[in-house]
Amino acid sequence: MASLIPDIVEDALVAVPEVPGRRRRPRLRLWRAVVLFLAGAYFLIPIYAGLRFSFENDAGHLSLYAVKAIPSEPGFSAAFWLSMRLAVVTLALTLVLMVPTSVYVHLKLPRLRRLLDFVTILPIVIPPIVLILGVLRAAPLWLRASPYLLSLVYVILSMPFVYRSLDAGLSAIDLKTLVEASRSLGGNWLNTLWRVVVPNLRSALLSATVLTLALVLGEFTMASLDLWTTLPVWIYQFQQVDAHVSTAVSMVSLIGTWLLITLIVSLDRSQSRRTRRRTNNS
Amino acid sequence: MASLIPDIVEDALVAVPEVPGRRRRPRLRLWRAVVLFLAGAYFLIPIYAGLRFSFENDAGHLSLYAVKAIPSEPGFSAAFWLSMRLAVVTLALTLVLMVPTSVYVHLKLPRLRRLLDFVTILPIVIPPIVLILGVLRAAPLWLRASPYLLSLVYVILSMPFVYRSLDAGLSAIDLKTLVEASRSLGGNWLNTLWRVVVPNLRSALLSATVLTLALVLGEFTMASLDLWTTLPVWIYQFQQVDAHVSTAVSMVSLIGTWLLITLIVSLDRSQSRRTRRRTNNS
């Protein structure tokens, strides 16, 4: 997930593979083209179908009415802002909980890594129905009345992705040696975490952020069972009113999520490019 | 995910951490207890609430009627077997597609790993609503009429987990050297894949299998949007008829999934224990 879109496309289309060989290259190119084509078809055909449907009216003719109608549709703006607030709260909770925990476990309780691996897979293994029914029954009343109960559920749901990202990031650096080097140079725990550990987890944190946002902005089951009209729930409900508008919203939401991700990723890339440039000048 | 439950509990409760130290141990024990307690509470309280509700009747008294009623409820058996068939078909499709692809990419097109990383994250990033609406519109009619269209969707949904498992497994072994060793000893590609690569991916394959099964048996949104009554959809629908029975089914389904996973994991463990024992005899 490190540095996403532009690099990847570049790599896949232009770059020389690590083991090239003049004679081999055509075969490799073919394979790459096939993989790209299949992956592309798998994902782009549904999106294309969705886009075309968004720009059609009931008669099947090309039209912009569905896109234009979005902001004024009843309930849209409430659903949109609810989703946004949930995304921010969930992200903050998740990072504050998971970053120190996974660093601590990596460093001091490596035996617990397997346990955490298992614990964080549970949300995938437990059927969502069971989870939300259980949570709804177990939560105190004041929390059950708040949409932020959903945030708590989303924190659980995002744990597998977030923990795995952080775990991979922490495994990729020699955490123990870096921390000990910092300690022996006089760094306290806070300095060590902030100046040494976190900067070297940038990709992992980025990936965790992207996944959490995507999850919260796309989740339907929990929200609908908890009876809060988040954006995906609104899309589903509104489909019965006007399928074209509903599809247009889902397309816009998809594109919005992508833009958000691209923004975060390109911030990261410009950061590392600045680093690179500064270096080359020397 | 390698070797799950018993080891983990053992480790967490009994085992000596890698960096012990007499004075430190109490502090570590405390931390471990806190982590275990919080994790436990987070997951067990909802499950406990669900279980209690399953064994209650409408009057709030303890009763087994809900559990007893399950098999005879209308539609249950059809939903159960539909979910099972979907699980098997999805698992088979996923493994056949992903194992050779990820081995090939690791070995010959390492540059494409980043692309695959990105492609396989898409199903999480794309809101499920968009995905299913798109797929439904894009699929040919004969496929749209079949429940196995859901399997195709589930293959996409399980890709992030399955690819990440396989990728981690492949990165953990020195794939290139092992394959070259096999080749230089006269192994052809099939022999190499079957006798050298796959046996050393056992944990990764196991983890991929568990995740795929759990996903298929718990997925609600796609199935309900595609209008097939899988087990989770049935539970949801039946909740309006009898909430106790519905909760009981979800509990039974949770326990069933766990039993399935435990079975697979313990098969793996007995395998490796046999290996270990054979060795000790020598």
Place this chain on the structure above:
Amino acid sequence: MTELVDATRTTGAAPAGARVSLEGLVRTYGTTRALDGFSLAIEPGEFVALLGPSGCGKTTALRVLAGFERLDSGRVTVDGRDVSKISAQHRDMGMVFQSYSLFPNMNALNNVAFGLRMRRQHATQRRQKAGELLELVGLSDQASKYPHQMSGGQQQRIALARALAIEPRVLLLDEPLSALDAKVRAELRDQIRQLQQRLAITTVFVTHDQEEALSMADRVCVMSAGRAEQTATPAALYSRPTTSFVAEFVGVSSRVPVEPVDGSVVLFGERCRIRASDTGLPNGPLDALLRPEDVAITLDETAKPFVTHKSFLGATTRVIAQVDGVAVRVDVRSDVAADIELGARVRVSVVSRDVLVAERSVTNPVSPQ
């Protein structure tokens, strides 16, 4: 060389080395005793190597000294002050690690300046100091490079500069050369030793490579099973090992079975005095421990021993001769060795009439090594 001396002067970094004492260290992991009553006294400015096979406790000893491991019992003093309870952060010890330990997110200069930053030194001051230290290790031109842009050898030199930047009381080196290529290793070995002598900083160096320990250290402490086997200068360790473990671990030895008669033994037909190895003369059957340079061979068609192996070492060639079923290693000048064919009959004799002995080993003396 003059440059180095100058650089030292400008940094003002000539801390009088600290006196370090490790007393009866014990450290247990589960049922394993990593340190089992290990003691060592280090003079100010001394360079001591901890040498031993893996699992002998040498790394644990270093980590106890650095403050990364707690003790079950025993104590660590620096200049007479007990530091056992002080955390690593406040021990003022510079450490260079085995694996590359530079902070990947900082360039070389900021890596070196990190310790000064933690000590809240002013930015210009710490940048100047870091620059001087980069000069000291000869990498001024790499100041703005990031770790991944440097070779392994360069990274370890930056790590050395970083450890020295805080003007530590003790310098700790945890196998800093083991990840490097043979050529770079040899170069860096000399550089570390020269810097250490110039700065007169008390230094503890952990290694499993006896060549490294012998060539760099003032004194070498050979460890085994969590204890010090022998602590001595390289020359003393090599020529007067006090235990057979040390005799075999340090330098290459051939074992030749001999029978003791009145405090002397007969070796290749000559009577030799016994230089005791294990404390006191062992009872029962003995082996003579022969260094390759303790033995000489001459071509002799009538002799029974024959040459089974030759390997070129540069100025000398190592020849293995089989004498009554025992493999004896001999170092011969390469121009002489050129005339000795594989299979040639040779006469074997001892150079010195003074041999090390140890208890008879149970391992098969006809092994290929």
Place this chain on the structure above:
Amino acid sequence: MTELVDATRTTGAAPAGARVSLEGLVRTYGTTRALDGFSLAIEPGEFVALLGPSGCGKTTALRVLAGFERLDSGRVTVDGRDVSKISAQHRDMGMVFQSYSLFPNMNALNNVAFGLRMRRQHATQRRQKAGELLELVGLSDQASKYPHQMSGGQQQRIALARALAIEPRVLLLDEPLSALDAKVRAELRDQIRQLQQRLAITTVFVTHDQEEALSMADRVCVMSAGRAEQTATPAALYSRPTTSFVAEFVGVSSRVPVEPVDGSVVLFGERCRIRASDTGLPNGPLDALLRPEDVAITLDETAKPFVTHKSFLGATTRVIAQVDGVAVRVDVRSDVAADIELGARVRVSVVSRDVLVAERSVTNPVSPQ
């Protein structure tokens, strides 16, 4: 030793070594020429080492020979037959890799038997053969151990047995010792060499460690930038290098600037003959390349050169003396060196009146190495 000979006989594995020829190999990655017209002819049963710094193309050459890399041009023949188009699977070359390459899911015996299984040998037959090979490498007692239960040295010996089990026409060794500890490395080095001599199998060994190459190989091919710099016996390479690259890469040299006068140079006040290094006598300023054993020192209070560095190597001690601002390395017998203090004034002289020269180097001769 006798055991080894027996083991060889019972396995029936005494394949006549193959003659291997690499002709004008070229291999490009992007714009990098990993192999740039590399040629090498290997006699049947010969042990040839490819020696060079990282990136010199030595590993690529080995992988081309094994069939893991394709060629841009050039050809590989084994016993006169062009094998360039044959896949690795059918080349019949046993390979031992740098990293541990045993199949983790198989025990030692099954690892060794894998090649035979691929050749569809009968189970009992291949188990017997694998057992014999385990005996050959001295690990019969490890037959049912899994790789993770064995030490690095044991794993590489099993890997060697596995490569030999298929009775390969050529044995390829890709830095098989580089991941091992110094002590184990030295032992395994001897064992590999002895096995190779006993089996008379043509062997190509890749290494960056000149000590390893010189001590093991019949001939050493020093590589640089994808080409062979010099291919010769270890002794010839050491005493008569044909390029200054070889002279400096093989063995340790001091460079001392000298002025040529009528085919001779004056070195430490003595007139010496020139033994040419780079083909033909270079024009312009020259450096004499001196091996540590080519130089002698004696204590002399009136002399200007002084000792800056001493490191104990065992039988000898390496002393660095500074002569007119140039560091000169000298090997001195350790008992003699004990009397030479750091800073002592010494007289420096040459042992042989016959010196290697090369073009004057641009690097600073006062470097600490």
